[in-house]
Amino acid sequence: MTSKTIYLASPYGFSAQCKRLLIPEFVEALAHLGLTVWEPFERNADLDTSKPGWAYRVAQQCMQDVRDADGVFAIVNGTPPDEGVMVEVGAAYALNKPVFLFRDDFRRCTDSDQYPLNLMLFAGLPESDWQEMVYDSMDSIKNRDRSLAQWAQLG
Structure with missing residues (x-):
């Protein structure tokens, strides 16, 4: 059985410190479940940001990866x-x-008593x-008993 692919949507690649310290921890945790992780900052690492149109190409590649990921x-x-x-997330x-x-951020940003974030999420x-479907550590x-691990193992 081939492993499922998961796209890691994250803002952490914009900071050198977060990219170095946080992203690898998420990639390792997801790979621990047998998933193939598509991390967009790594997948676009060879892009020349000095050339016109680079941002458009990044956006198109990320959307294609969301389309192609499981x-x-x-x-x-x-x-x-x-x-x-x-x-x-909306595209997915x-x-x-x-x-x-x-989300391990304790701050709330919602008008809902039920959800910690905008209800559309x-x-x-x-x-x-x-x-x-929400993880906090x-x-x-x-945790192999949670929905992500169960989904990763489905054929």
Whole structure:
């Protein structure tokens, strides 16, 4: 059986420190479940940002990766979370891709008593037990009893 691919939607690649320290930890946790991780900053690392049109090419490549991946794991920290990550989540929902959210940010940014973020971020998750699709630590990502691990193992 070939491993499923998961697109890691994250704002962390814009900071050298976060790119060096945080992204590898997420990639390792997801790979621990047998997933092939598509990390967009790595996948676009060879792009020459001094040439005109580079930003368009990055955006197109990221959208193609969302289309081609089996699912999306989105880091949704911040108030509000990163706009690019939100576009990638919306695209994944429109494509009926499974989306798993990560938030270890204790701040709330919502008008809802039910959800910690804008309610539209939960539109593609199950109505009941949506919490099963939301992760808050590396241990929760690696937990083989959670929905991400179960999905990773499905044929």
